[in-house]
Amino acid sequence: MSHHSSHHSSHHSSHNYQEPEPAGGIVPAIARLPRRTVFKWFVAVAAALQLGDTQVFGAEPIPSVPPLIPPITAKGYGSDPQLNKFYTPGDAWPLTLSKAQRAAAIALADVILPADDLGPAASQVRVIDFVDEWVSAPYPGQLNDRAIILPGLDWLDAEATKRFGALFAALKPEQHKALCDDICFEAKAKEELKAGAKFFSKFRSLASAAYYATPDGWKAIGYVGNVPSLTYDGPPPEVLAKLGVVQTVK
Amino acid sequence: MPIIKAEEATKDYDVIIVGSGAGGGQMAFTLTLAGIKCLMLEAGRAYDPVAETPMFQRNDQAPLLGSQTPDKQFFGFHDATIDGGWQMEAEPYTQASDKPEEQFWWWRARMLGGRTNHWGRISLRNGPYDFKPKTRDGVGLDWPIGYDDVEPYYTKVEQLIGVFGSNEGLENTPNSPDGVLQPPPKGRAGELLAQKHGKTLGIPIIPIHRAVLTQRLDADNLPAKLFPGNAWAQKIVGDAMRLRAACFWATPCGRGCSIGANYQSTTVHLPPALATGNLDIVANAHVREVLLGADGKATGVLFIDKLTGKDVRVKAKAVVLAASSGETVRIMLNSKSTLFPNGIANGTGLVGKNIMDTVGTSLQGQIPALENLPPYNEDGAGGSHFYAPWWLYKEAEKLGFPRGYHIEMGATRGMPGGGNPLPDDLGAGAYGSKYKQEARRYYGSFMGFACRGEMIPNDNCFVELDSTVKDKWGVPVLKWHWKWSEHEQRMCDHAEKTFKDLIGAMGGTVRSVTNGRNRIDPGGKIIHEVGGAIMGTSAKTSVCNGYNQTWDVKNLFLVDGTPFPSNADKNPTLTIMALSWRAGDYIVDQAKKGML
Ligand SMILES: Cc1cc2nc3c(=O)[nH]c(=O)nc-3n(C[C@H](O)[C@H](O)[C@H](O)COP(=O)(O)OP(=O)(O)OC[C@H]3O[C@@H](n4cnc5c(N)ncnc54)[C@H](O)[C@@H]3O)c2cc1C
Ligand code: SF4
Numbered sequence: 001m002s003h004h005s006s007h008h009s010s011h012h013s014s015h016n017y018q019e020p021e022p023a024g025g026i027v028p029a030i031a032r033l034p035r036r037t038v039f040k041w042f043v044a045v046a047a048a049l050q051l052g053d054t055q056v057f058g059a060e061p062i063p064s065v066p067p068l069i070p071p072i073t074a075k076g077y078g079s080d081p082q083l084n085k086f087y088t089p090g091d092a093w094p095l096t097l098s099k100a101q102r103a104a105a106i107a108l109a110d111v112i113l114p115a116d117d118l119g120p121a122a123s124q125v126r127v128i129d130f131v132d133e134w135v136s137a138p139y140p141g142q143l144n145d146r147a148i149i150l151p152g153l154d155w156l157d158a159e160a161t162k163r164f165g166a167l168f169a170a171l172k173p174e175q176h177k178a179l180c181d182d183i184c185f186e187a188k189a190k191e192e193l194k195a196g197a198k199f200f201s202k203f204r205s206l207a208s209a210a211y212y213a214t215p216d217g218w219k220a221i222g223y224v225g226n227v228p229s230l231t232y233d234g235p236p237p238e239v240l241a242k243l244g245v246v247q248t249v250k
Numbered sequence: 251m252p253i254i255k256a257e258e259a260t261k262d263y264d265v266i267i268v269g270s271g272a273g274g275g276q277m278a279f280t281l282t283l284a285g286i287k288c289l290m291l292e293a294g295r296a297y298d299p300v301a302e303t304p305m306f307q308r309n310d311q312a313p314l315l316g317s318q319t320p321d322k323q324f325f326g327f328h329d330a331t332i333d334g335g336w337q338m339e340a341e342p343y344t345q346a347s348d349k350p351e352e353q354f355w356w357w358r359a360r361m362l363g364g365r366t367n368h369w370g371r372i373s374l375r376n377g378p379y380d381f382k383p384k385t386r387d388g389v390g391l392d393w394p395i396g397y398d399d400v401e402p403y404y405t406k407v408e409q410l411i412g413v414f415g416s417n418e419g420l421e422n423t424p425n426s427p428d429g430v431l432q433p434p435p436k437g438r439a440g441e442l443l444a445q446k447h448g449k450t451l452g453i454p455i456i457p458i459h460r461a462v463l464t465q466r467l468d469a470d471n472l473p474a475k476l477f478p479g480n481a482w483a484q485k486i487v488g489d490a491m492r493l494r495a496a497c498f499w500a501t502p503c504g505r506g507c508s509i510g511a512n513y514q515s516t517t518v519h520l521p522p523a524l525a526t527g528n529l530d531i532v533a534n535a536h537v538r539e540v541l542l543g544a545d546g547k548a549t550g551v552l553f554i555d556k557l558t559g560k561d562v563r564v565k566a567k568a569v570v571l572a573a574s575s576g577e578t579v580r581i582m583l584n585s586k587s588t589l590f591p592n593g594i595a596n597g598t599g600l601v602g603k604n605i606m607d608t609v610g611t612s613l614q615g616q617i618p619a620l621e622n623l624p625p626y627n628e629d630g631a632g633g634s635h636f637y638a639p640w641w642l643y644k645e646a647e648k649l650g651f652p653r654g655y656h657i658e659m660g661a662t663r664g665m666p667g668g669g670n671p672l673p674d675d676l677g678a679g680a681y682g683s684k685y686k687q688e689a690r691r692y693y694g695s696f697m698g699f700a701c702r703g704e705m706i707p708n709d710n711c712f713v714e715l716d717s718t719v720k721d722k723w724g725v726p727v728l729k730w731h732w733k734w735s736e737h738e739q740r741m742c743d744h745a746e747k748t749f750k751d752l753i754g755a756m757g758g759t760v761r762s763v764t765n766g767r768n769r770i771d772p773g774g775k776i777i778h779e780v781g782g783a784i785m786g787t788s789a790k791t792s793v794c795n796g797y798n799q800t801w802d803v804k805n806l807f808l809v810d811g812t813p814f815p816s817n818a819d820k821n822p823t824l825t826i827m828a829l830s831w832r833a834g835d836y837i838v839d840q841a842k843k844g845m846l
Contacts, residue, residue, distance in 0.1 A: 077313055079321050080295070080332045083304040083505075092313040116683040118690065130315060139319045185679025204681060205670035208689065209317075213310035213667025220686055221693045222625035223666050226306055228498035232464075232630050234436025239623055245442040249416075249434050249457060249635075 069150050070096060072138045089126070089133035096136040100167070101153040102128055107169035108156065109207040111176045119220035122211055130210035131203070145202060152199030159196065252524060253296045253362075253531045256555040256562050261530065263289040263566040264841065266551055268537045268581065271364025273572030273810035275515030275523075276407070276827045280834030282528035283483045286841065289564060291535040291553055293573070294333055294360030299367065299516050303508040304328045305501045309667035317668045324357075326668065330367035330506035330514075334359035340722040343576075346731040354607075354730035355774035356576055362533060363516035364574065365777070366823070367506045370633055371460040371513060372658070373413045373824040375404045377422030379643070380818035383704075387652040389737075390706040391604070391815035394787045394796040397424070403828035405430055409472050410487075411513040411827070412494075414631070415459030423639040432464045434635065435499075438628045440620055440661025440697045441636040447755035448638060453657070453748070458637040461513035461824075462503065467491040490522035502665070503632035512632070535562070538725050539585035540569050540594050540806060548594070548806045554723045568805040568837060568846045572830070575605075575811035576713065579782040580728050583715050595800035600793050601783050602713045606817035608778040609655060609703035609734075610771035611742040614761040615753030616676070620662060620695040628663035628694070640819055651740040655703030656819045657748070663694035673761075696761065699752060701745035704819045707781060708735050711773065732773040742770045778822050780811030798833040805846050809833050 074093035089095060097105065109122035109131070122128070135146040156179075160168040164175045171179070180200070182193055189197035211217045218224070234247055265281055267274045270292040281288050309316035312327040319327075323335035336355055345353045359365045378397035383390050405427055414432040417425035434457035437445065445455035469491035473484035494510035494517065503512050510517040523529045534556040541563065543549040550565035571578040582601050585594035593601050640654030672680070672689045680688045710733035715726045746769060753760055786792025789801035794813050800806045809830040811822050818825075840846050 076319060076321050079335070079338075081313075081321070081327070083328060083330075083332075084302055084307070085304075086307065086311045087313050088311075112681045112685060114682055116686065118683070118686045130310065134314060137314055137319075139314075139321075141319075142314065180681055184681050186674065188679065201674055204685070208671060208685070209315055209667060209669050210310065212671055212689070213308060213315045215308070218666065221666050221671060221690050222623075223663060223693070224625045225627045225629035225663075226308065226500050226665060227627070228500050229627075230498070232435050232497075232499040232627075234630075235439045235442070236624070236626050239439055239626055240442070242623065243439055243443055243619055245439075245446050247436055248442065248445060249436045 069147065072096070072136060072143065072146070074136070074138050076138050089129035092133070093136055093138060095129070095132040097128075097132045097150070097153075100157065101150065102132065103169040104153045104156050104167065105131060105203075107171075107176070108153075108203060111180055112204050112207055113211050119216045122207055125211060125214040125216050127207050127210045130213070131206050134206055145206065148199055148202050149206070152196070152203065155196060155199065253533050256532050256535060256553075256557070256560075259289055259530060259532050259562070259564050261287065261289070263287050263530075263564070265289075265568045265570060265837065266291065266564060266566040267570045267572060268551065269293075269364060269572035269574065269577070269810065270362050270520065270531070271359075271366050271515055271572065271574065271810070272823045272826045273830045274570070275363070275366065275519030276830035277570050277572060277809050277834050278523040278529055279410075279519045280831050281837065282523040282526040283477065283480075283486065284834070284838040286528060286838065288523075288529050289566065290529060290531045291537050291551065291564075292362050292531060292533050293536045293556070294362060294364070294533065296531075296533040297332065297362040297367065297516060299330070299363075299506045299514060300508050300510070303330065303506040305505070305508050309665065315668035325368065325502070325504040328502075328505045330504065331359050331365070332361050334361065334365075341727065342719060342721065343727050344716045344719050344729045346729055350772065351734070351768065352732050353772060354605075354732045355772050356728075356730065356779070357774065357777045358574065358577070362531070363514050363520070366513065366515040368504045369823060370821070371462055371503055372634070372637075372821045373408070373411075373459050373461045373513075374639075374656070374820035375424045375426070375459075376400070376818045376820050376825050377424050379422045380816065380820065383653065383816050383818075387646065389652055391784065391786070393815050394785055394792075399796070400825070400828050400832065403832045404824065406476055406831060407824060407827045409476060411461050411518050412463040412467050413459050413461050413824075414457070414464045416457040418454070418456050420454060420456075420639055420641070421643050431459065434458075435464055435631045437635055438630060438661050438663075439623060439626075439694075440617065441634075441659065443617065443619060443756055444659055444661075444697065444752065445636060448752060451748075451751055451755055452641065453638050453752065454641050455636050455638045455657075455659075458634055458658075460631060460633055462631045462633070463494060463496045463511045464631065466496045467494060486522050486525045490518075490525065493521065494518070497631055499627075499631065500629045501632060507632075536723055536725070537573065537581055538723070539581060540571070542585070542587045542589060542594060542803070546589055546803065548803055554725075556723070559723070567841075568807065570807045570809055570833075570837075571812070572808075572810045575780050575782050575814075576728060578808055578810055578812045579713055580715070582783065584726055590802070595783070595793055595802040595806055597802050598790065598793065600791075604707040604781040604784050604815065605711045605713060605779065606705045606707050606781045606814070607773050608776035608817060608819070608821070609705050609738045609741050610701060610776040611745055611769045612698055612700040612762070613746060613749035613753065614696055614698045615749070615756065615758040616692070616761050617695050617697055617753070617756050617758035619757055620697070622691050623663075623694055626663075628661070629665075634658060634660060649740075649744060651737045651744065653704035653706065653737070653741070654819050655701045655741055655745055657745075658700045658702055660698040660700075661694075662697055666693065697753075697756075697758070699749040701742060701749075702776065702819055702821065703738070703741045703745065705817055706735065706737050707816070708733070710735075713782065730773075734770055734773065738770060739767055778811075778817065780814035780817050780822050783808050783812040784815040785813040786815060797836040798829060799836070807833055807837065
């Protein structure tokens with residue numbers, strides 16, 4: 001992986017981002033960073049990437065990582081890791097999200113996966129630890145996601161500050177909704193929010209990949225397996241009836 | 251599992267077996283139980299599924315939620331495969347063409363048991379047509395043997411490893427003798443729905459055959475059937491069978507099975523072979539070449555002890571190669587001598603030719619009828635329960651492609667986590683409780699259908715040694731040449747239309763984007779690579795005879811996929827094992843006659 005100082009695809013430089021107004025009293029950390037640089041780069045990256053394509057091996061990581069995304073120096077777990085063991089985020093490599101990024105991520109994950117009658121909120125099942133582990137991993141697919149998620153979280157705080165004068169985590173539910181409604185569906189997002197929408201889509205995908213991997217997530221989605229049993233009975237009568245099929249294996 | 255060091259392999263061995271997967275495991279089993287002293291050389295490390303398999307681990311208990319990475323390239327973190335994949339740093343391979351469609355994906359595993367630790371366990375017999383394809387339709391190559399030659403060995407292998415399935419009496423889809431197959435598991439919701447609608451389209455969707463024990467093996471009676479009159483062998487095999495539990499209907503088979511309820515060489519073949527006292531295994535033994543004596547017979551092999559980097563020579567009366575077909579070819583081509591300047595047993599120049607994979611293409615559908623089903627357990631036997639054997643033998647002439655494919659299908663309510671359950675287009679921007687409801691609604695409503703079809707060998711698919719690139723130990727690597735022919739492309743056109751019809755009949759919509767002629771999976775991608783040293787009726791047109799014995803070197807045998815002159819749509823491993831057992835019996839017979 002190479003770390004050039006940021007050079008951007010020039011065809012994206014026509015996007016004209018507004019500097020957020022520094023809001024009274026709250027000056028987010030991000031406001032001290034060269035945001036124009038981050039945003040342009042973020043848009044370029046989001047456009048260049050095929051989202052969700054983490055399964056293509058040998059895919060080169062994004063070549064141009066701006067200096068404010070700290071590089072990953074950890075090694076992978078290798079081709080012979082111990083398998084019959086229980087891992088927790090942080091075991092395989094260090095977590096790298098900043099405090100501010102974690103705060104934004106926890107809040108966003110809870111907006112996407114709130115506590116309700118289907119189960120607990122994302123924060124109650126440590127979803128952010130998994131997302132942090134993911135974006136801190138040394139593999140090409142995850143490095144690509146890192147290049148979307150980290151600037152995306154920074155952008156989220158900046159956008160929240162611009163619109164409501166507070167960091168994303170500090171927003172009220174209706175403010176969360178107002179912001180998320182604008183970026184929750186990439187196909188319908190306004191041109192200037194497309195990059196934010198791409199980030200949202202990737203984040204939702206990672207957060208739910210984590211949420212539904214947990215026992216609470218299993219309940220929420222309706223998975224009832226991973227338990228040993230003496231017999232396999234197949235679909236129960238109500239499932240067969242709903243589908244209009246009969247069990248053909250006696 | 252008892253493994254010896256490289257420097258301890260000094261006994262007077264009768265037979266050296268290279269590779270410990272399906273072919274090598276079966277050979278070790280057959281020979282050691284006949285009292286033959288064997289040395290098995292395995293390039294990977296020792297591996298014990300009983301101690302190492304992650305059975306009930308959840309995805310949130312693995313790095314990256316268990317997803318695939320360049321370190322764990324197939325089923326993800328919990329996959330049984332270690333030190334293997336499409337690419338291995340220590341052992342590269344090269345491509346003759348830089349066009350993606352002319353490249354071969356070569357999957358390898360470097361561990362005791364090879365790919366049998368994580369394979370899909372689909373175990374289909376070839377039918378009578380599959381041994382004489384050229385006679386039937388004029389293309390490709392016939393086998394020198396027929397179904398009747400192999401049938402007794404299919405039965406024996408099924409009895410030993412345990413295969414579930416049903417006898418449906420369909421064309422070229424052989425029944426097993428009564429009582430040989432284990433009972434098939436119940437159909438799952440999506441499988442039953444596909445079966446119902448398949449019927450209206452004339453597609454027979456029936457229980458698949460997989461090497462999973464749906465009940466314990468009959469250890470009191472099977473050993474006597476396998477080894478009549480041999481009380482010693484019966485005792486060893488019976489004891490090994492008693493150590494295997496029945497499937498407990500949880501935990502994916504691709505992780506391997508610590509209770510021995512499915513077939514992997516490391517739980518089924520190697521324990522009884524070791525119990526005979528006739529087997530030594532050296533792990534981390536990277537075989538470079540077969541050594542040749544002045545009399546034109548193999549004298550042993552040269553391997554690199556990966557732990558020390560040293561060359562080691564071991565001797566035996568016969569050598570059996572079972573390193574997986576690509577690797578067996580590589581070893582043969584690297585075994586150069588004055589007698590065989592182009593590689594051992596390669597007088598014809600046919601070693602490396604006629605490489606085949608399975609024709610693969612797939613389509614995913616979303617089936618509204620499967621939405622919001624009452625939750626129920628679909629883990630089952632850790633893999634598919636149903637499939638459709640090829641059903642259009644009578645229409646081959648009309649179809650425009652001569653051979654058939656079977657349909658594998660994947661449904662649906664598997665262990666979640668590690669991926670987004672709700673694609674963005676279906677979610678339409680949902681977040682919050684709406685997202686959770688939609689995820690639950692769609693969970694289990696996606697079904698994939700895959701074509702697994704017969705490729706006809708062609709002159710553009712072969713391997714040779716790369717003239718410059720070497721692996722970490724200085725051994726020349728393979729260069730792959732690949733090109734699908736029109737037969738395979740047309741088959742994929744047909745399969746895609748079939749899947750669209752089936753998904754449509756189920757009331758669903760097609761999810762995947764289809765991509766014209768590129769829809770065919772790359773060569774090697776289905777990991778059914780066979781051929782490269784085909785068997786035939788004459789030393790002029792083939793590398794070995796019908797007993798997997800090379801024509802040129804009488805004490806050299808090839809018992810992986812290399813001798814296959816055709817690659818039926820049926821997945822190859824059951825046939826590899828049946829032929830390996832048969833070749834083993836032949837070796838025992840030859841040894842008794844003093845012919846080796
Ligand atoms: C994901 C997956 C799913 C599959 N599903 C199915 C299925 O459902 N049904 C089916 O029929 N087939 C399936 N297959 C294919 C099946 O795994 C192979 O056909 C089978 O394992 C072949 O057995 P083998 O003995 O030829 O090779 P392997 O099982 O690969 O064993 C070869 C062994 O030789 C060793 N070796 C290699 N080179 C050397 C060397 N130079 N020196 C010493 N040792 C060496 C290797 O390390 C390995 O252990 C699947 C494969 C994969 C990867
Ligand atoms: S599904 Fe059954 S056979 Fe497969 S790994 Fe689990 S227990 Fe073993």
